[in-house]
Amino acid sequence: MIENPFYTPEFHGPYELFSLGDFVLEEGQTLRDCRLAYAAFGELNGAKDNAILVPTWFSGTHQILRDLYIGPEHALNPEEYFVVVVNQIGNGLSTSPHNTPGNFASGPRFPKVRIGDDVVAQERLMREAFGVEELALVVGGSMGAQQTYEWAVRFPEKVKRAAPIAGTAKNTPHDFLFTQALMDAITMDPGYAGGWYETPADVREGLVQHGLVWSVMGLSTEWWKQERWRPLGFASAEDFRAGFVDAYFSVLDPNSLLAQGWKWQRGDVSRHTDGDLSAALGRISAKTFVMPIGEDMFFPPRDCAAEQKLVPNSELRVIEDISGHWALFGFETTFMEQVDRHLGELLAS
Numbered sequence: 629m630i631e632n633p634f635y636t637p638e639f640h641g642p643y644e645l646f647s648l649g650d651f652v653l654e655e656g657q658t659l660r661d662c663r664l665a666y667a668a669f670g671e672l673n674g675a676k677d678n679a680i681l682v683p684t685w686f687s688g689t690h691q692i693l694r695d696l697y698i699g700p701e702h703a704l705n706p707e708e709y710f711v712v713v714v715n716q717i718g719n720g721l722s723t724s725p726h727n728t729p730g731n732f733a734s735g736p737r738f739p740k741v742r743i744g745d746d747v748v749a750q751e752r753l754m755r756e757a758f759g760v761e762e763l764a765l766v767v768g769g770s771m772g773a774q775q776t777y778e779w780a781v782r783f784p785e786k787v788k789r790a791a792p793i794a795g796t797a798k799n800t801p802h803d804f805l806f807t808q809a810l811m812d813a814i815t816m817d818p819g820y821a822g823g824w825y826e827t828p829a830d831v832r833e834g835l836v837q838h839g840l841v842w843s844v845m846g847l848s849t850e851w852w853k854q855e856r857w858r859p860l861g862f863a864s865a866e867d868f869r870a871g872f873v874d875a876y877f878s879v880l881d882p883n884s885l886l887a888q889g890w891k892w893q894r895g896d897v898s899r900h901t902d903g904d905l906s907a908a909l910g911r912i913s914a915k916t917f918v919m920p921i922g923e924d925m926f927f928p929p930r931d932c933a934a935e936q937k938l939v940p941n942s943e944l945r946v947i948e949d950i951s952g953h954w955a956l957f958g959f960e961t962t963f964m965e966q967v968d969r970h971l972g973e974l975l976a977s
Contacts, residue, residue, distance in 0.1 A: 634879045635720040635727070640691040643667045643721060646753045657739035659728070664753050665721035666690070666714045669698055670706030672758055679760045680704060681750060681779070682713045685770035685956065686888050687880060689721050690714075696958045703971035709764065714753060716746045716771065718887035725883035738887050743771075743895045747778040751786065765975060766914075767791040769956045770927070771888065774799075774895035780912040781897040789974050790914040793967070794921045794953060797935050798896045798905050803926055806845055811889045813837035814882045831882050838885065839877035843869060848923035848952035856950060860959060909938040916942040917974045919967070923952040945970045 637643065643665045651662035667690040672679060682693055682704070690713035698704045704711050715721040718741055725738040754760040766787050768776045773795020780790040781797070796803070817834025857868035901907040916939050920932035929946050936944045947966045949955035955963045 632720070632726045632881050635724070635881070640689045640721065641667070641694065643690060643715070646757055648749055648752060651745075651749065653739055653745050654742045655740040659717070659723055659739065659741075662717070662723045662749065664714055664717070664723075664749055666712055666753065667694060669694070669711045669713075670709055672710040672760070676758070676760050677762060677764060678709050679754065679758065679763050680709045680711045680765045680767065681754065681763050682711060683746065683750065683766075683768040683772040683775035684713065684716050684719055685768065685772045686892055687719070687877070687885060688772075689719060692957070696964065697967070702964070703968045703975060704767075709975075710758075712754065712758075714746075714750050716775065716888070716891075717741050717749060718884055718891065720881055720884045724881070725887055726881045738883060741887060741891055743774050743778045743891055744782065744899070746775055746891075747782055750775070750779075751783060762786050762788055765789040765791065765971070767793065767971065768795070769793040770795050770953065771892050771895070773927070774892070777897050777909075778895075780914050780916065781900055781908050784911050784913045787912075787914040789977070790912065790916045791919055791971060791974055792916075792932075793919040793947070794924055794927050794956060796895070796927050796931055797909060798898055799893060800931055804893045806841075806926055807889050807893045809845075810838055810841050811886055813841050814885060832878050835877045835880060835882060835885075836874050838882075839869070839873040842877070842954075843873050845925050846952060846954040848925065848950055850923065850950050851952060854950065856959065905935070906938050909935060910940065912939050913941070915974065915977050917945045917970055918942055919945045919947055919970060921951075921953060921955045922946055922948045923950055924955075926953045 646664045648662040651659045693713045698711055700707050718724050766776045766779045773792035776790050776792040777797035780787045814834040817831040819831040862868040862871055897908040898905040918932050918936035920929040933944050936942050949960055949963045951959045958964055
């Protein structure tokens with residue numbers, strides 16, 4: 629196993645570990661002693677009908693969701709709901725490349741994990757650890773939105789409400805290429821060493837290049853033109869890149885990013901219905917708010933709206949934010965105001 633001090637409670641805050649035992653993946657391999665890292669906020673009521681599940685996005689952990697999205701001032705109010713944030717498999721805190729022994733049939737490489745694997749694991753967590761059979765809401769952004777859709781399609785009887793934010797039920801060919809560019813930035817680094825990194829330090833330049841691709845596509849052209857890095861306290865665009873983008877990505881485990889990237893590219897709920905997306909989304913019984921971000925170049929509103937039309941009992945709620953996909957970081961104060969308003973209306977329905 630490879631030690632990475634970044635993936636510790638000291639950096640991300642406290643969390644619990646739930647053991648799934650030997651967990652068989654959709655691709656046929658087994659994760660030995662697969663564990664989910666999760667953080668829970670609030671209390672589960674006696675009826676066990678106030679649980680909200682929040683899955684994490686690419687590179688993210690429960691930390692940012694806890695700090696930005698959860699609190700008595702937000703729709704995800706732990707004084708009213710039992711909010712469980714689950715770190716996706718491969719994100720560095722749950723079972724991931726750096727904390728997993730190389731005991732796979734193909735050698736010391738982390739196996740291919742799919743969005744469906746995350747959701748099956750999360751369903752077991754909620755049922756076995758808490759006795760929760762129905763979720764009041766599943767809500768997630770980006771890759772969290774992919775997991776939200778998977779929940780609503782795979783377990784329609786268990787999801788009362790769903791809110792995919794800035795993500796799609798089926799990844800588009802264009803988004804597949806975007807994600808490939810992110811992964812190629814890492815794997816083209818000389819430290820890649822035949823398909824595996826021994827330490828993150830081997831590939832810092834690859835991680836910086838990975839961040840550069842995010843700087844281009846994660847933020848909108850208007851965000852850069854209007855110099856919206858200034859209200860964030862940065863002196864220049866270069867200062868923002870060094871102080872935020874490089875600082876964020878350079879400490880991450882590249883193997884973890886590659887594992888998540890492969891999963892992201894293949895997010896597709898129509899795998900349940902022989903490729904028929906309409907049939908898959910037609911399974912959803914949850915009251916659903918589809919919430920794209922107006923300037924998002926990864927998951928543009930057009931793509932999200934096309935899927936929303938296939939979801940029964942759903943509404944399109946576009947979040948207007950100049951930041952683009954990285955609006956999820958809460959750069960603009962109006963972002964969380966919109967998210968809380970929409971989620972508040974959904975939870976009241």
